Amino acid sequence: MSDLDSRTSSRPHARARLVADERINRRGSLESRRPGQPRRSRVIALVLACLTLMSLDSIGGQASPLDHARRLVGELYAPVDSGVESVLGPFLAVPRWFESQDALRADVDRLQAENTSLRGELAGIDFDRNRLAEYDGLTATAEQIGYALVPARVIGVGPAQAFSRTVTIDAGSQAGLRPDLTVVSAAGLVGRVIRVTTGTATVLLLIDADSTVGGRLASSMKIGFLRGRGELADFGPDPELDLELVDQSSVPRRGETVVTWGSQGGAPYVAGVPIGTVDSVFSDLRDSTQHAVITPYVDFGALDLVGVVVPSGTTSDRAVIEPDGTMR
Amino acid sequence: MTPGHLTAPRVAGIAGALLVAIVIQTSVLPHFAVRGVVADAVLLVVVAVGLRHGAEPAMVLGFTAGLLLDLMPAADHVVGRWALALLAAGYLSGALAASGPVSSVRSALEQRRRWLLPLATVAACSFVASSVFALSGLVLRDPLVGVADLLEVVLIALISDVVLGLLVVPFVFALDERLEPDRLVA
Numbered sequence: 001m002s003d004l005d006s007r008t009s010s011r012p013h014a015r016a017r018l019v020a021d022e023r024i025n026r027r028g029s030l031e032s033r034r035p036g037q038p039r040r041s042r043v044i045a046l047v048l049a050c051l052t053l054m055s056l057d058s059i060g061g062q063a064s065p066l067d068h069a070r071r072l073v074g075e076l077y078a079p080v081d082s083g084v085e086s087v088l089g090p091f092l093a094v095p096r097w098f099e100s101q102d103a104l105r106a107d108v109d110r111l112q113a114e115n116t117s118l119r120g121e122l123a124g125i126d127f128d129r130n131r132l133a134e135y136d137g138l139t140a141t142a143e144q145i146g147y148a149l150v151p152a153r154v155i156g157v158g159p160a161q162a163f164s165r166t167v168t169i170d171a172g173s174q175a176g177l178r179p180d181l182t183v184v185s186a187a188g189l190v191g192r193v194i195r196v197t198t199g200t201a202t203v204l205l206l207i208d209a210d211s212t213v214g215g216r217l218a219s220s221m222k223i224g225f226l227r228g229r230g231e232l233a234d235f236g237p238d239p240e241l242d243l244e245l246v247d248q249s250s251v252p253r254r255g256e257t258v259v260t261w262g263s264q265g266g267a268p269y270v271a272g273v274p275i276g277t278v279d280s281v282f283s284d285l286r287d288s289t290q291h292a293v294i295t296p297y298v299d300f301g302a303l304d305l306v307g308v309v310v311p312s313g314t315t316s317d318r319a320v321i322e323p324d325g326t327m328r
Numbered sequence: 329m330t331p332g333h334l335t336a337p338r339v340a341g342i343a344g345a346l347l348v349a350i351v352i353q354t355s356v357l358p359h360f361a362v363r364g365v366v367a368d369a370v371l372l373v374v375v376a377v378g379l380r381h382g383a384e385p386a387m388v389l390g391f392t393a394g395l396l397l398d399l400m401p402a403a404d405h406v407v408g409r410w411a412l413a414l415l416a417a418g419y420l421s422g423a424l425a426a427s428g429p430v431s432s433v434r435s436a437l438e439q440r441r442r443w444l445l446p447l448a449t450v451a452a453c454s455f456v457a458s459s460v461f462a463l464s465g466l467v468l469r470d471p472l473v474g475v476a477d478l479l480e481v482v483l484i485a486l487i488s489d490v491v492l493g494l495l496v497v498p499f500v501f502a503l504d505e506r507l508e509p510d511r512l513v514a
Contacts, residue, residue, distance in 0.1 A: 038384035042384060043419065046388070047415065049408075050411045054468065057408060064407075073399035081355050085355060
């Protein structure tokens, strides 16, 4: 009882006495065990009840006698469960709604972006295919003519009012270009570089009236000079060049291939680049020379990717196509 | 050291609290489960009763509550496992209360200052109940679970019980006090 005194001493004196009196009066002699300690018999009974239930249920297996009780509780609880669920449902749905809203919005954004990029890809697919073919062609050209090429793209065409046929390409001195370099495309000779800036270069096309190229008939090895006409029709489907042979007695055959003759030190034109085919031949009665009209291989109206012939090993700001077809 | 007097209104109050706890535990708390582990509201009611009224009522309550939990629809284990677990929890909480300074004759306000023992009791009882349940499963050859998983579940249950206990235990104490203040009983 000293335990009791120490505990109740913190309470108001009168009340503590009241409580103590009350308890002694009510229980005093009846209470043999320590208060708060359960009766041993009851503990054993409860534990045994648990064990009995467990063994009953586990031995019963499929047809357990407790299945009826389970069923009963289930039946009784079902309406409570569904009631609670229907009350809670709207509250629990709120965060889910926000989550799904966010997820849907993210989905829409993602799909739109995907759609746009796919549309872009689809629109560019023809262009990409053509460019790939051009690069392939240019690589083949480099192998064929045996020179290293700096690839470049035509970014501007000189106006017809200037009466010169020039284009601008997107490679300049940084790419290793300098004036008097030969420019070719996958089809054949395009022209020569006449001026460079850091990032661009101006190319004089074959068809310019000022352009003179030394040409050689591939079959007979006869040499001559090709001159441009500077006509507007040259950008069309049938550009024409005039060939005047040095050996005035020889007559070129129709359909014969003309390649470049080659200049001193490869400038401005390297040797052996195909230019075009002989279209028609006529003789000038006045000075008794043979003239031929040449159709160039290159379609000047649709120039895009060209290659500038550079000495092998030139340092460039872009990949250089080496004569063996590799990129460096 | 007095076990609180279990008068008829108090018994009714505890029964009501138990039913509400069962509904909350089976229908509401699963929505707030942490990695699938649901806080044991029923255990907390049992612990609160044990702290307030001693081991014997808590054991009877634990046995009843556990039996109900065993028979609840979602449960598919051998009947008696939760009964045994909550029986142990009731015994432990009563024993701890008897050894500690918590007295049923203190007012709820004073007990709130002595929050450490109820909290420790909740933690201990949660651990013991989860462990007893898990061990009975091992004995009964339930699907074997790794010890690491078992410990993780027990630990998460302990933490969530302590957190929920901060709400439930004072609530049960206050209910008990309000139904029949000790001052009037005494």
